[in-house]
Amino acid sequence: MYLIGQLAKRCDVSSDTLRFYEKNGLLVPSGRNESGYRLYSEEDLSRIRFILRAKAVGLSLDEIRELLDIRLEACQHSCAEVKAITQAKLDEVDSKIAELQRIRGALRKINDACCGHADDDASHCSILEALGDDVPADRSVRSSRCCEKHTHDKEL
Template sequence: MARYLIGQLAKLCEVSSDTLRFYEKNGLLVPGERSDSGYRLYSEEDLSRVHFILRAKAIGLSLDEIRELLAIRVEADQHSCAEVKAITQAKLEDIDSKLAELKRIRNALKKLNDACCGEDNDNASHCSILEALADEPH
């Protein structure tokens, strides 16, 4: 069975050793045994776990969500697929909400931007964008 030092595992996963230590500190990665000289040793399962973490992170899952999925993965026979789907469904709903908010912000910003003449030779004392932002809400 292969054993990796932290630097070796980091290189295989294309992350820094500090990233692996961060995952350990946050309970995503549990260091296994230590070598005779006291260095942490990581297994093939740890390599697989880090790849899982990185893929989950790449699709926008938070550390808490990843931690929850890892816990389910460890005891998969005691959990349902519906539990896993609930996590991704909640994330999708969160993303949809953020997208709607970003669209609202974009539309408001575009309206302000389109209303401004943006001429270089006009001073900003009567800029429609500055005036709109300074107006008190009704």
């Protein structure tokens, strides 16, 4: 049996992390000693390692809790149920990647259209103009005057 500090050290996490998992229903101490300190078993150690690996692949606490529940009664659940959880997370990640790629493309366009000269003030900065109220977000701007001395023919 491990005290919370010993378990935390074995798992390379803080005691506060273990208390957080306990508070969120992911971990229940196996018992308490005569002084009232939490005691954890080898099974609890395995559970923490499972939680940490699940977190490392991006699963949320709710998803981890669901997997832990399935794991406790694995014979009463199908592999398809488990796969559905990871497939939903994979779909979520793919969606986030697509959104980040869209954001990256838009940022690249407005960034590339600006000359970025340190000697020029920003009163005619193409980035500020592209983000301003007078330019629709989906409209391309050509021949944007980036600063006092430079004109660019890049599309925003």
